[in-house]
Amino acid sequence: MRFLPMITFLLLFIACKQEEKQLTAQQIIDKTIENAGGAKYEAATIQFTFRDVKYSSQRENGNYQLTRTSTDSLGEIRDLLTNLDFERYANGTKLILPDSTATKYANSVNSVHYFVQLPHGLNDPAVNKELVGEAEIDDKQYYEVKVTFAKEGGGTDHEDEYMYWIAKEGFTVDYLAYKFYTGKGGIRFRKAYNPRMINGIRFVDYENYKLEPWEAIDLQTLDGLFEAGKLELLSKIETENISVEFENTTP
Numbered sequence: 052m053r054f055l056p057m058i059t060f061l062l063l064f065i066a067c068k069q070e071e072k073q074l075t076a077q078q079i080i081d082k083t084i085e086n087a088g089g090a091k092y093e094a095a096t097i098q099f100t101f102r103d104v105k106y107s108s109q110r111e112n113g114n115y116q117l118t119r120t121s122t123d124s125l126g127e128i129r130d131l132l133t134n135l136d137f138e139r140y141a142n143g144t145k146l147i148l149p150d151s152t153a154t155k156y157a158n159s160v161n162s163v164h165y166f167v168q169l170p171h172g173l174n175d176p177a178v179n180k181e182l183v184g185e186a187e188i189d190d191k192q193y194y195e196v197k198v199t200f201a202k203e204g205g206g207t208d209h210e211d212e213y214m215y216w217i218a219k220e221g222f223t224v225d226y227l228a229y230k231f232y233t234g235k236g237g238i239r240f241r242k243a244y245n246p247r248m249i250n251g252i253r254f255v256d257y258e259n260y261k262l263e264p265w266e267a268i269d270l271q272t273l274d275g276l277f278e279a280g281k282l283e284l285l286s287k288i289e290t291e292n293i294s295v296e297f298e299n300t301t302p
Contacts, residue, residue, distance in 0.1 A: 076182040076196050082222040083170045088252035091295075092171040095252060100292040101163055108164055119160045132160045167254065167290050170215075170224055177201040177209070185219075188226065188274050192219040195271060214270035223253070228273045230265070238265040240273045240282055250295035257288040 074082075088095075098107045105120045119130040126142040137157035139146045148156070165172055173180070177200050184195040198213040216226035228240040240262070243255040260282035262268060276282055 074182075074194075076180040079182065079194050079196055079217055079222070080170065080173045080180055083217050083224060084174060086222045086253070087170050087224075091251045091297075092168065094297055095250075096296045096298070097168065097252070098292070098294045098296075099167060099254075099290050101167070101288075101290055106160075106163060106167070108168070117160055117164045119163070130156055130160050132157050166257075166288070168252075169227070173198065173215075177203065183214075183271060186216060186274050188216060188278065191225070193217060193225070193274075194219060197270070212270060214273070216274060224255075226274060226277075228270045230268075230270060236265070238262050238268055238270070238273070239285070240277055241288070242277070245289075249293050250297075252295050254290060254293055256290060258284060259286045259288050261285045 084092075093110050093112075096107065096109050098105070100106070103121075107118045107120075109116045114134055117132040121128050127140075129140045131138045131140070137153045137160075139148060139153070139156060172178075179199045179201060181197045181199075182194060183197045186193045186195055193216040196215045196217055198215065200209040200211065202209050211229055211231045213227065213229045215224050217223065218225050223243075223246070225243050226241065227243075228238065230236075230238050238261065240260040241257040242260070243257055245256040247254055260277065262273070262276065262282050273282070
């Protein structure tokens with residue numbers, strides 16, 4: 052009888068290990084989004100400052116409104132991106148922009164909101180997710196989830212590739228990398244730091260690294276290159292003055 056507790060413990064341990072192995076990329080992403088805020092993203096008004104520029108987002112029932120507001124010697128520039136369109140205003144007056152210019156500004160606004168609010172967005176319809184492996188970084192275990200985008204709904208940068216290192220314990224995005232092809236193209240690897248919960252939603256800052264030449268590099272190898280000190284620190288990405296508010300009650 053004295054062996055029963057030990058047998059029970061072993062059975063539970065094996066069951067947990069089996070459950071861990073059976074997780075799919077979708078389940079991992081679902082757990083990560085839930086851990087970072089879940090449904091709160093879809094009901095929140097989020098405001099923050101990035102590099103002295105003010106941003107805000109509002110979401111409701113799948114609709115969104117993303118803004119960017121900056122001020123210079125000529126006055127206030129306000130960008131507004133919604134599900135339907137992009138608009139730019141100068142001192143309250145709407146500007147008529149060429150399509151190529153509007154697309155460039157829209158992508159810029161969307162990119163900042165995307166990274167600040169990760170992992171929200173990883174369940175968008177155009178996102179393809181694949182569990183490609185596991186890794187150990189700084190003595191911590193991670194899932195490696197590769198993300199690509201469908202051409203339809205994936206935006207002008209749908210050819211970009213992403214890799215997320217998601218902690219097995221806690222389901223947090225501690226590292227990410229991406230390969231982009233706009234302009235001259237390149238690779239970025241980011242290490243998250245300064246995690247904090249603000250009104251139920253998780254935010255982080257990043258150390259932002261680059262690697263050159265980059266064309267032949269597999270994103271999955273970047274964690275090893277990072278630990279070996281082969282990546283160059285390019286910048287720090289810090290989000291300031293964050294506020295999260297809900298119009299009615301917190302979800």
